[in-house]
Amino acid sequence: MKTKKASILTKLVVLALLIGVASALLNLRGQIQQAQSDLTQAQAEVAAQKQVNADLADAVENSGDPQRQADIARSKLGLVEPGEYVFYFTN
Template sequence: MHIKKASLLTKLVVLLLLVGAATGLLNLRKQILSAQTELAQAQSQVAAQKQTNADLADAVENSGDPDRQADIARSKLGLVEPGEYVFRFTD
């Protein structure tokens, strides 16, 4: 039985293949981490948009509520009830 030793060229080729594979894996890992970050950001945006949609749906459902209308008239339009006075303090 005769075992033949690998030549220097074969060893270099195997080493280069290993280095290439390791570099490829590192690049792939970097891409995966970047994609995970983008996914987390997108999920956060989706959650925020769902909350906005829920708030808007609530506003539409309760748009006929007189208390809500009075709050909007006061806060957005600056209106007051008859006989009501508004005092504003400035610094």
């Protein structure tokens, strides 16, 4: 009779261990999925920042271009060349 009780107790312990391992694996799977999502988001942010850096490098490289300077003066500062007129349309 003792061997039956011991075997039932052993089965319960093994079952509890299996449940614990399965729970830990599910938790680990969730952490892996979250890490993959974070990695994808970080890669997208890196790509966007690389584009910003390339745009800034281009702006620095071409900062001496007279046409670029004129475009910036018009768009950012509202300046015009002599004899040039600016018309603003409103609704």
